[in-house]
Amino acid sequence: MQQHANRHRNASGSSNDRSSPPANEVSQWLTSAPLYSYFRVNTLKITPLEVMTSINEQISNLKRLKNNKKEQHLVRVHKHLSDCIVISPMDKSLLDLSHKNEEVIVDIPTGQSALRGSHIFAPGIMAMAPEVQVDSFISVYADLAKGCKRGYQKYYDNPMKMFVGNGIAKMNRRQLFNGDINPKGIAVEMTDPVTGIPSFKLPDEYGMLQNLPSIVTGYALDVNENNLKVLDMCAAPGNKTTHIATLMNNKGSIDAIDKSKIKLKKVELRCNNFGIQNVKIHHFDSLISLDTNNINNNDDRPPFKNESFDRVLLDAPCSNLGQRPLLNIQVDKNLIKSFPALQRKLLINAVDLVKPGGILVYSTCTITLEENEHNVAWVLEKFPQMELIEINSEIGSPGIATQVGLNENLCKLVRRFGPENAEEDSIGFFISKFQKKVK
DSSP states (O other), X not given: OXXXXXXXXXXXXXXXXXXXXXXXXXXXXXXXXXXXXXXXXXXXXXXXXXXXXXXXXXXXXXXXXXXXXXXXXXXXXXXXXTTEEEEOOOOGGGOOOOOOSSEEEEOHHHXXXXXXTOOEEGGGEEEEOTXXXXXXXXXXXXXXXXXXXXXXOSOOOOTTXXXXXXXXEOSOHHHHHSSOSSOOSEEEEEEEETTOOOOOOOOGGGEEEOOXXXXXXXXXXXXXXXXXXEEETTOTTOHHHHHHHHHTXXXXXXXXXXXXXXXXXXHHHHHHHHTOOSEEEEEOOXXXXXXXXXXXXXXXXXXXXXXXXXXXEEEOOOOOTTOSOOSSOOOOHHHHHHHHHHHHHHHHHHHHHEEEEEEEEEXXXXXXXXXXXHHHHHHHHHOTTEEEBOOOTTSSBOOOOOTTSOOHHHHTTSEEESTTOSTTOOOOEEEEEEEEOOO
């Protein structure tokens, strides 16, 4: 049963409130990679069991290369999310983490991806020694100093280069730097990342690697096959859009809006790969997605009429201070301060666009109170027609109570993912769920 809550904020600053974790703990957590990987299965095309079997076969092949006799149970279906596959790290004792003579240097985003189980793709490689040959066993380093120029030929001696693991070269220097200025494809197959998170390859139509809280967000909308009308206000690159469509079993309709035309191409590609047919893609700015002046006579495109949607997802632009691992944390305080104002403008439209009885889910991939609990408190104060309701309390943690944000009871209704979630280790994230009262 969904639990409704009163809207009064806590003014007492109760000592029972869950406080923010220490700054050093948060910093250490942000710079480390999540312990687990999560693969969201496209159940329109394949079953979770079939995907598990394929991943297990690939990991077993990795272990056979290491002559391993010890059986490990690395892959399982999440106990609360039937379309989510959880991949645990390999036993570190089985990994070859010795530093090799031959090495490649990669940029920070590529290094971060490698720590999360990704292979090394060609665009992310900054330097490779001339002696590296295809099928060489090499070490991979991330350039935290950002001092390595693309195509550098010599040994890169910098104390700020970070070892991320070993792998097998699938391209040589000539393929990377001599000729095509935009090389594509896997340049290094990672076999031994320092995190132990295994790499694997599956057909695009099987699903995608997706962060656990992002998958929880899709479920929070409570969609079904009852011809619902859904709005995804900041849809690109389509991870949540495609999940919602899958949960709806291609029934009803989803309007996916984003102001980035380039990113919307990823939404279209993902929908095509997954066999999704109930998504309409719009190149539009959600800040003006509400037809306040009744100028649009076409209900099939934005701006939309007031109270047009049964479900609205606002996965808002944010400071991204939940992405992990953040190998080079750079905080622009002025930029961070700018996000709550933008998020509140979007929330105003979201509230207006959801029907009475409908559900609005607000989420971010950041851990700041100002972008999360404080925005939820603002919605409850400004819009008395909106009620905060419970999300699956089995996953994540309650919010953080503060005098200017939410009280302890309201914090139990939202979901926060951070350093305290050791069992469900993932990125930093926040999810809240509102229902508009029926007039």
